[in-house]
Amino acid sequence: MKKIVLILSITSLIAYVTTSAVSVSAVPSNENREKEAPELKWYTDFTQANELSQKTGKPIFGFFTGSDWCGWCKRLQANVFSKDDFKKWADESVILLELDFPRRTQLPPKTMQQNRELAQLFKVKGYPTVWIFNSSKDPKTNQMSINALGSLGYPRAEVGKEAEKFIADANRILANKK
Secondary structure, eight states: OHHHHHHHHHHHHHHHHHHHHHHHHHSOOHHHHHHSOOOOOEEOOHHHHHHHHHHHOOOEEEEEEOTTTOHHHHHHIIIIITSHHHHHHHHHHOEEEEEEOOSSSOOOHHHHHHHHHHHHHTTOOSSSEEEEEEEEEOTTTOOEEEEEEEEEOSOOOOTTOHHHHHHHHHHHHHHTOO
16 A cells, blocks of 8 residues: 555656756746837827827827638738738837728727728728828827828749738838838
8 A cells, every 4th residue: 555655646746847848948048038029009089090100100000800701801900910030020110090881880970980991091992901091180280191102912922921021111211101
């Protein structure tokens, strides 16, 4: 009986030590955590995105999408927006604004109207379309003006290189903003 208890104790101890070792090694070090890309913060309200754009000096990255039906929009999100390189670039360079046109999901009326007006302003004809732009308000007239810097669609690139191509194209647009 003592042998069985001793064997069970040793087995439990080995299992505990093995589990602890695996758990400790599975926890990322502080060094690895610092290198992780930030999570994307997408605004859906132009006013909020514009206020942040004004504070930071970063242009707005307007992503016109059909989130629940557009296959190319889903591919753009999977092959570009979900990549760490894009997340780091976006965090440093732009304010993200999602302008959605879903078919199966009902958006609030104010959001639908805002998205339609911006799509008309930018003459969006297909999805996905990305416009990078600045906006300003004339203090005297309270009139909003938009300075469109350039537009992008799904990048034509080698498989696996879509994010790299998209970022390069977006950087060319940002370089011309002055």
